[in-house]
Amino acid sequence: MEALLLQVLNGLDKGGAYALIALGLTLVFGTLGVVNFTHGALFMLGAFVAVSVEKVLTISSKVRDESITFFEAYKETPYLEIWWGDTGAAIIDWSVPISIIIAIPIMLAVGIAMERGLIKYFYKREHADQILVTFGLAIVIGEIIKANFGANAIPQAAPEVVSGSVDIGAAIGLDGVVYPWWRMIYLAFSLSIIGGVFAFLHMTTFGMVVRAGMHDRETVGLLGINIEKRFTIVFGLAAVVAGLAGVMYTPILPPDYNMGMDFLVLSFLVVVVGGMGSLGGAVAAGFLLGILQSFSSMTAVKEIIPGIDQVIIYLIAVAILLFRPRGLFGKD
Amino acid sequence: MSNDSKKLTELSRRGFLKSTAAAAAVGAAPAMFVSNANAYVNAPKGKSVTLGFNVPQSGAYADEGADELRAYKLAVKHLNGEGDGGLMNTMKPMSLKGNGILGKKVEFATGDTQTKSDAARASAKRMIEKDGAVMISGGSSSGVAIAVQSLCQEAGVIFMAGLTHSNDTTGKDKRKHGFRHFFNTDMSGSALGPVLESEFGKERTAYHLTADYTWGWSQEGSIKNTTEGIGWQTAKAVRTPLGAGDFSQYITPVLNSGADVLVLNHYGKDMVNSLTQAVQFGLRDKNVNGKDFQIVVPLFSRLMAQGAGENIKGIYGTTNWNWSLKDAGSQAFVKSFGAEYGFPPSQAAHTCYVQTLLYANACELAGTFDPCGVIAALEGFKFDGMGNGPTEYRAEDHQCFKDVLVVQGNDNPSSQFDLLNVVQEVPRSQVEYSTTHLGGELGSCNNKA
Numbered sequence: 027m028e029a030l031l032l033q034v035l036n037g038l039d040k041g042g043a044y045a046l047i048a049l050g051l052t053l054v055f056g057t058l059g060v061v062n063f064t065h066g067a068l069f070m071l072g073a074f075v076a077v078s079v080e081k082v083l084t085i086s087s088k089v090r091d092e093s094i095t096f097f098e099a100y101k102e103t104p105y106l107e108i109w110w111g112d113t114g115a116a117i118i119d120w121s122v123p124i125s126i127i128i129a130i131p132i133m134l135a136v137g138i139a140m141e142r143g144l145i146k147y148f149y150k151r152e153h154a155d156q157i158l159v160t161f162g163l164a165i166v167i168g169e170i171i172k173a174n175f176g177a178n179a180i181p182q183a184a185p186e187v188v189s190g191s192v193d194i195g196a197a198i199g200l201d202g203v204v205y206p207w208w209r210m211i212y213l214a215f216s217l218s219i220i221g222g223v224f225a226f227l228h229m230t231t232f233g234m235v236v237r238a239g240m241h242d243r244e245t246v247g248l249l250g251i252n253i254e255k256r257f258t259i260v261f262g263l264a265a266v267v268a269g270l271a272g273v274m275y276t277p278i279l280p281p282d283y284n285m286g287m288d289f290l291v292l293s294f295l296v297v298v299v300g301g302m303g304s305l306g307g308a309v310a311a312g313f314l315l316g317i318l319q320s321f322s323s324m325t326a327v328k329e330i331i332p333g334i335d336q337v338i339i340y341l342i343a344v345a346i347l348l349f350r351p352r353g354l355f356g357k358d
Numbered sequence: 359m360s361n362d363s364k365k366l367t368e369l370s371r372r373g374f375l376k377s378t379a380a381a382a383a384v385g386a387a388p389a390m391f392v393s394n395a396n397a398y399v400n401a402p403k404g405k406s407v408t409l410g411f412n413v414p415q416s417g418a419y420a421d422e423g424a425d426e427l428r429a430y431k432l433a434v435k436h437l438n439g440e441g442d443g444g445l446m447n448t449m450k451p452m453s454l455k456g457n458g459i460l461g462k463k464v465e466f467a468t469g470d471t472q473t474k475s476d477a478a479r480a481s482a483k484r485m486i487e488k489d490g491a492v493m494i495s496g497g498s499s500s501g502v503a504i505a506v507q508s509l510c511q512e513a514g515v516i517f518m519a520g521l522t523h524s525n526d527t528t529g530k531d532k533r534k535h536g537f538r539h540f541f542n543t544d545m546s547g548s549a550l551g552p553v554l555e556s557e558f559g560k561e562r563t564a565y566h567l568t569a570d571y572t573w574g575w576s577q578e579g580s581i582k583n584t585t586e587g588i589g590w591q592t593a594k595a596v597r598t599p600l601g602a603g604d605f606s607q608y609i610t611p612v613l614n615s616g617a618d619v620l621v622l623n624h625y626g627k628d629m630v631n632s633l634t635q636a637v638q639f640g641l642r643d644k645n646v647n648g649k650d651f652q653i654v655v656p657l658f659s660r661l662m663a664q665g666a667g668e669n670i671k672g673i674y675g676t677t678n679w680n681w682s683l684k685d686a687g688s689q690a691f692v693k694s695f696g697a698e699y700g701f702p703p704s705q706a707a708h709t710c711y712v713q714t715l716l717y718a719n720a721c722e723l724a725g726t727f728d729p730c731g732v733i734a735a736l737e738g739f740k741f742d743g744m745g746n747g748p749t750e751y752r753a754e755d756h757q758c759f760k761d762v763l764v765v766q767g768n769d770n771p772s773s774q775f776d777l778l779n780v781v782q783e784v785p786r787s788q789v790e791y792s793t794t795h796l797g798g799e800l801g802s803c804n805n806k807a
Contacts, residue, residue: 032610040604091773096689097696099773177420179630181667184638191640202614206638209606278638279603280630280665284418288603323607325596335607336599 028195028203033320035194039209041316042216046271047293048300048308049223050264056240056303057257060145061156066290067164068133068265072272073281074171075132076125077180083118120185125273130266137265141258164286172283179280184208189277208277215274219267220309226263227305236260240303292339299343301356311354315339398728398805399514400492406463407727409434409714410491412482412506413520415470418601418627419498422661422706426496426520427468428699429707433714436694437464444694445715448687448743453722460721467491473498475505482506486513492727493518495713498626498706500524500573507536514804516729518713521678521706523625523657524576528757529796534803535729537736537756539716539749540709543573544791546656546676547580549762549784553674555588558619558652565617566595567608567632569624574600577623581656585621593617598628605632609639618646621654629655630665637669658765661704663777670767670777677763679708679745680778688745702775712744716751730803748786754793756800762789 047069054062086102106114117124144163148156183189188207195203227233239246239253246253272281279285296315300307321327323335346354400408411430414423435441439456446454458464467489469481478497485491494510495518497503503522510517511533519527519538523546528538564585568578578595586592593615598608609632612620620641624632636642636653644651658675681692681702691711695703703711717732720739724731737753749760765778 028614029611032613033607036606036610039606091776094773096693097700097702099702099775101773172420177418177424178661179627179665181630181634181665181669183668189638190643191638204613204640206640208638278635280634280667282418282627282665285603288601320607325594325611328596 028200029324031194031200031203032205033324034317035205035209035213037317037320038313039213039316040319041313042213043271043275043289043312044293044296044316045309045312046216046219047268047289048296048312049220049305050267051293051297052300052303052305052308053223053260053264053267055297056305057236057260058141058145058149060148061153061160062145062264063157063160063290064140064164064167065264065268066286066288066293067167068136068268068286069272069275069289070171070281070283070286071136071167072129072133072269073182073276073285074175074272075129075269076122076182076273076276077175077281079125079128080118080121080182083121083124119183122182122184122273122277126270129269129273133266133269134262136269137262138258140265141261145261146258164290168283168286175283177283179282181280182276184211184277212274212278216271219270223263223267224305232256232259295339295343299346299353301353304353304355307353307355314354315342318342398730400486400490400727402462402490402492402727404462406465407459408485408489408491409464409466409717410469410482410485410489410494411466411710412469412471412478412485412494412496413710414473414498415468417473419473422498422521422626422659422704423471423496425661425704425707426498426710429695429703429711430466430495430714432695432698433711434464434466437715437718442694442697445687445691445711445744448690449715449719449741450743451741453719454715455722459718460725460727464718469496471497471499471502471506473502475501478502478506479509482509483513486510486515491515493717495710495717496520497522500527500576501571503527503538504531504572507531507533511535511801511804514729514806516717516732518717520710520713522573524573525580525796526572526576526798528755528798530798532755532757532796532798532800534733534756534800537713537716537751537758539713539758541676541678541760541762541789542757543577543580543656544583544796545762545789546577547584548789548791549676549764549782550581550654550656550674551584551588552784552788553764553782554585554654557674559649560589561647562619562649562652563591563593563617563647564619564621564654565593565612565615566621566623567605567612568595568597569600569628570597571600573625574623577656578621581621581623581654585619590619598624598632601628603631605635606639608632609636609641612636612641613639613644616646618649619652619654621656623656625657625659626662627665629662633666633669633673658767658778659705660775660777661706663767666767671769673767674781675765677765677778678705680705680763680765680780681775682778682780683745683763685745685747687743691745708745715744716741728805730805733803747783752793754800755796755798759786759790761785 051065084104086104088100088102091099191204191206193204296311297308300311322338413426436444436446438458467485469485471478482494493516497520500522503519507517517536525542525544566578568574622632641651655675658677663670720732720735723735736751739751742748746760749758762784763780764782766781768779
């Protein structure tokens with residue numbers, strides 16, 4: 027029972043990340059009709075906003091280690107700690123949450139610049155062209171990050187107060203159901219962002235116009251509404267969602283330049299399984315595949331079907347697409 | 359004219375005609391067929407010799423590959439008599455003269471392994487066939503090393519392995535043309551065992567998470583032998599896909615497994631991620647069976663340790679070499695590398711630099727680049743002053759035998775590079791095994807062009 031509960035939590039947590047990325051992908055595909063392979067790179071860029079903020083906050087006074095003469099080695103103390111003591115240390119400790127605030131305008135600007143500067147020229151081109159150009163852009167972004175930050179992962183810590191684990195089992199009378207605070211926060215964060223995006227699309231006039239545009243772009247345009255401008259903003263919004271997912275994921279997975287690619291393929295699978303263009307489908311499929319992946323890696327399951335944990339997502343995708351070629355929530 | 363003399367004349371005439379025909383045939387044949395008959399692959403003809411450095415320049419191990427390449431460039435510089443000479447000042451015995459190798463200036467070609475066996479073989483093949491490399495060196499993965507070693511055997515060039523830790527490289531997959539200076543998983547296990555016993559006791563239960571490829575299997579087998587040998591139980595050994603990213607689904611079962619030690623048979627990015635996540639799940643704060651829960655990482659790398667940040671502190675593992683060593687060889691290398699690049703070398707850089715010098719020295723000893731001569735010079739070669747104490751290239755398996763370092767993540771680093779404390783330098787005698795222990799056949803020398 028404990029093991030099952032833990033795997034459900036693992037699946038929800040993993041599914042949250044898949045769903046967030048897939049949500050942005052679906053938004054872009056649904057509005058602009060663009061298959062955006064840069065989306066994983068936006069997730070990674072968000073993570074590196076967190077890395078950059080931490081680097082800025084920890085700009086340090088360097089005291090040279092005189093015992094080392096062959097090269098320069100330093101003991102570093104951040105200026106924030108020197109100037110403001112515990113308050114400075116607390117600011118550094120909270121660098122990941124602080125990064126969320128900073129990432130919003132940065133990712134919005136990146137998204138809009140990307141759409142205006144490159145993507146818009148490919149609206150009327152084949153999907154294959156769109157895939158090639160966005161995949162190429164993802165590689166360029168990755169290489170720029172590698173050139174500036176190196177190829178190794180760069181660890182980011184969650185704030186001290188939430189860096190440990192919570193004994194969930196104690197509350198429900200089970201032993202050994204311990205789960206990290208930050209993963210619980212990530213799950214809650216994912217649900218909030220997903221809820222926020224849905225509320226934005228369903229409860230605002232802007233969202234209503236966007237949904238109408240997704241349904242019938244031409245008619246909305248004929249009504250005198252500048253749908254293109256709104257879709258540009260939607261692209262920026264999708265970039266913000268991906269970026270925030272990346273920022274929040276840094277304490278779970280130390281970021282490197284390739285982390286976006288690791289998530290991209292799975293997220294596309296999530297979109298296809300959920301149904302291309304279906305926002306609800308993307309979210310549902312994200313959580314579904316996350317949970318299935320977690321369960322398939324249980325020893326009891328792997329003893330029956332060895333290696334199932336490595337192929338389960340693809341098997342499920344094949345099975346669903348066989349019976350529902352347009353995905354779980356896709357419209358015929 | 360007698361019959362006898364007539365016969366002799368006829369034979370001589372026939373012999374003369376045969377010889378002339380043979381000479382004409384040889385003269386008419388393309389030059390490559392002539393050289394095939396007389397020389398070995400890529401025999402240097404001009405005033406220079408080319409070495410091929412095959413390292414990961416892209417992918418997850420690109421930083422480690424970049425450090426390997428820095429070391430190779432430094433080695434080439436020193437071999438050509440430039441710079442401060444580095445380990446050529448401390449290596450004993452040494453036949454190098456600082457005038458290249460056998461008087462030929464050392465040049466090099468580079469390849470990108472991408473840490474993929476097929477890409478690594480393709481780049482090695484290109485360096486052998488197009489660039490004329492007489493030796494290939496490098497790599498940051500055992501899968502890659504084994505694949506390239508096999509290619510070099512077939513191609514008839516020497517392979518001086520870079521960072522490869524699986525037993526198989528000099529065990530079941532060893533080759534006559536392959537040589538490894540780096541240590542292996544059995545040595546890690548043998549070195550770690552006594553330290554684990556003295557630090558954590560004899561009554562422990564270990565849970566293994568293992569990268570699902572040749573190195574992971576080798577590491578798991580070696581460390582299990584060691585821990586079970588000191589009386590520990592093994593709760594479970596679970597294979598994890600290479601590059602899994604999120605290991606939460608593999609870590610949560612550890613919580614209720616009854617294990618009080620987690621052994622992470624992971625390297626690089628997998629190690630950084632699994633260790634970070636294991637700490638987040640509170641494993642290091644747990645108390646199981648009345649004992650503090652412990653995590654062990656059998657193979658440490660300083661470059662990778664940076665990625666794990668605070669989580670590496672206090673954790674035990676092994677390493678082939680560390681820049682903080684105080685022997686003359688290590689100091690000479692750190693000084694030379696530090697002056698050139700402004701930071702200390704990694705263990706990967708060290709092993710690659712040493713391998714290049716060892717190859718060059720063997721050519722000088724043999725008086726030829728012919729792989730058969732070089733192999734004979736390397737087999738059983740004993741040397742010192744290269745940072746690992748007295749070392750021997752064992753003739754039977756082409757594995758270097760030397761002391762092994764047991765290290766621990768530094769709790770209180772004095773600088774950004776001071777991540778590992780050397781806990782113990784375990785002597786060669788404690789990590790050595792019999793020549794037949796790991797199986798495999800070297801095969802024979804291949805110097806046919």
